[in-house]
Amino acid sequence: xxxxxxxxxxxxxxxxxxxxxxxxxxxxxxxxxxxxxxxxxxxxxxxxxxxxxxxxxxxxxxxxxxxxxxxxxxxxxxxxxxxxxxxxxxxxxxxxxxxxxxxxxxxxxxxxxxxxxxxxxxxxxxxxxxxxxxxxxxxxxxxxxxxxxxxxxxxxxxxxxxxxxxxxxxxxxxxxxxxxxxxxxxxxxxxxxxxxxxxxxxxxxxxxxxxxxxxxxxxxxxxxxxxxxxxxxxxxxxxxxxxxxxxxxxxxx
Numbered sequence: 001x002x003x004x005x006x007x008x009x010x011x012x013x014x015x016x017x018x019x020x021x022x023x024x025x026x027x028x029x030x031x032x033x034x035x036x037x038x039x040x041x042x043x044x045x046x047x048x049x050x051x052x053x054x055x056x057x058x059x060x061x062x063x064x065x066x067x068x069x070x071x072x073x074x075x076x077x078x079x080x081x082x083x084x085x086x087x088x089x090x091x092x093x094x095x096x097x098x099x100x101x102x103x104x105x106x107x108x109x110x111x112x113x114x115x116x117x118x119x120x121x122x123x124x125x126x127x128x129x130x131x132x133x134x135x136x137x138x139x140x141x142x143x144x145x146x147x148x149x150x151x152x153x154x155x156x157x158x159x160x161x162x163x164x165x166x167x168x169x170x171x172x173x174x175x176x177x178x179x180x181x182x183x184x185x186x187x188x189x190x191x192x193x194x195x196x197x198x199x200x201x202x203x204x205x206x207x208x209x210x211x212x213x214x215x216x217x218x219x220x221x222x223x224x225x226x227x228x229x230x231x232x233x234x235x236x237x238x239x240x241x242x243x244x245x246x247x248x249x250x251x252x253x
Contacts, residue, residue: 047076060088079101080102097120099119108132109129110133147169154179157182166190193214228244
């Protein structure tokens with residue numbers, strides 16, 4: 001029986017019983033107190049919640065996760081397909097979901113003061129997504145394969161903590177067509193080791209001078225961006241291997 005057969009904005013997803021919210025603008029899901037509402041499922045084959053072609057979505061102070069034994073999950077916590085202008089504020093996303101967030105063809109995702117933990121494939125997985133910001137978020141105790149994967153995507157981590165990943169994981173998909181900028185972030189031992197060993201080889205990852213690394217592994221970032229505020233500064237900064245951070249504004253070239 002299709003419980004949502006007559007609902008204009010909710011349907012089942014591609015795999016049968018996963019719930020998808022679709023084709024809606026301006027939706028807000030909010031709990032009055034942080035952590036007072038939890039949305040969970042007990043089947044590891046389905047995302048906890050999917051969103052498709054949703055614009056201007058806000059989700060605040062809600063916990064999402066899979067309540068099953070770790071290692072028996074084959075789906076993400078939250079999935080976004082062709083969504084724009086998404087705000088996650090004060091949410092907790094926990095495994096054993098494969099990734100805390102999966103996103104495809106997104107434009108505008110802001111996660112603020114969220115916690116992503118205990119996921120079993122990685123932290124986030126994005127494809128063709130732009131204007132993605134993680135602000136003052138905590139990513140901890142995640143395991144699996146690649147923690148941050150974002151093919152054809154641009155991602156900024158600002159004042160985030162990324163720590164306690166499983167030994168041996170690939171922290172960032174360094175060799176994919178994406179760009180990642182870390183600003184004022186704090187990294188744990190495993191993350192610092194991975195950045196030290198691999199991060200310098202590729203030009204798609206950069207750190208500002210406020211980032212903090214595990215001092216027993218590395219004191220300085222492997223690559224810092226050159227900040228430019230004028231066209232003249234941009235022209236001077238262009239060169240092999242350069243990572244250029246363009247300050248907000250309008251530039252007449």
